Amino acid sequence: xLPTQVVEVESEGLVALLGKTITTFCANYIYTGKLEGMNxxxxxxxxxxxxxxTGSFVDTNWKDAQELPNDLYxxxxxxxxxxxxx
Numbered sequence: 001x002l003p004t005q006v007v008e009v010e011s012e013g014l015v016a017l018l019g020k021t022i023t024t025f026c027a028n029y030i031y032t033g034k035l036e037g038m039n040x041x042x043x044x045x046x047x048x049x050x051x052x053x054t055g056s057f058v059d060t061n062w063k064d065a066q067e068l069p070n071d072l073y074x075x076x077x078x079x080x081x082x083x084x085x086x
Contacts, residue, residue, distance in 0.1 A: 014038055014082065023051075023085040026078045030054065032065065032086070033072060041076060048072035060086060 014035065023032040024043070033045030048068045055063030 014043060014076075017082070017084065020084055021047075021086075022082055024074055024079045024082045026074065026080060028078075031072060031074055032062070036071070038076070042073045043076060043079075045072045045074065057085065062086065 015038070017035050018037070020035060021033065022035050022045075023030060024045075030051035031045060031048060032051060033048035035043060036046045037044040048071065049062070049065040050068060051062050051065045053062070053064035055061075
């Protein structure tokens with residue numbers, strides 16, 4: 001078996017999405033909001049929402065997304081995937 005070489009790419013992944021509204025699919029919930037910051041353990045979302053029901057992913061709005069009253073910190077270890085959706 002050949003050894004695997006890992007190449008780090010700057011400004012990729014979550015870093016590339018700073019300042020944009022993202023959606024995170026986590027172990028139990030879906031969160032969406034503007035990615036304001038991040039460190040080794042968590043990300044900070046402003047104007048966050050918790051998505052209880054998505055509806056069709058091609059729709060421009062979530063079927064049931066509840067606004068949260070304050071910025072939200074999400075543990076990176078709980079994020080399964082992330083993207084820009086809506």
